[in-house]
Amino acid sequence: MADVRVTYDRTVDAAYVYFTDPQVRAQAAHMYPCDPVEVGGMINIDFDDQGRVIGIEVLAASSKLPKYLLESAEGQDPESA
Known part of the structure; x- marks a missing residue:
């Protein structure tokens, strides 16, 4: 797995x-x-100039993504976890 x-x-x-x-x-x-109103958050999908998906921004991330993923993400403040 990558x-x-x-x-x-x-x-x-x-x-x-x-x-x-x-x-x-x-x-x-x-x-x-x-x-999507149903999920109560904003998700933005970014594409490059060739139409390939390069990334996804998730707002209200703490209610949309698994806790372990956010805890291991770059930029995470270890003292506030």
């Missing part, structure tokens, strides 16, 4: 899941916002 890079900002409760090579800094050319 490792997936995840960053998390507890201050704004936002996580980003990267689907690109960690060595490559892909730029988002298009963003598709998903705001």
Whole structure:
């Protein structure tokens, strides 16, 4: 199984899941916002200029993603976990 890079900002409760090579800094050319009322949160999907998914931003992440994922994410403040 491949490792997936995840960053998390507890201050704004936002996580980003990267689907690109960690060595490559892909730029988002298009963003598709998903705001499903049923889940009570905003999810943004980023695409590169060739239409490939490069990452997903999850707002209200603490209620949408598993706790273990957020605890192991980059940017996690260990004292507030």
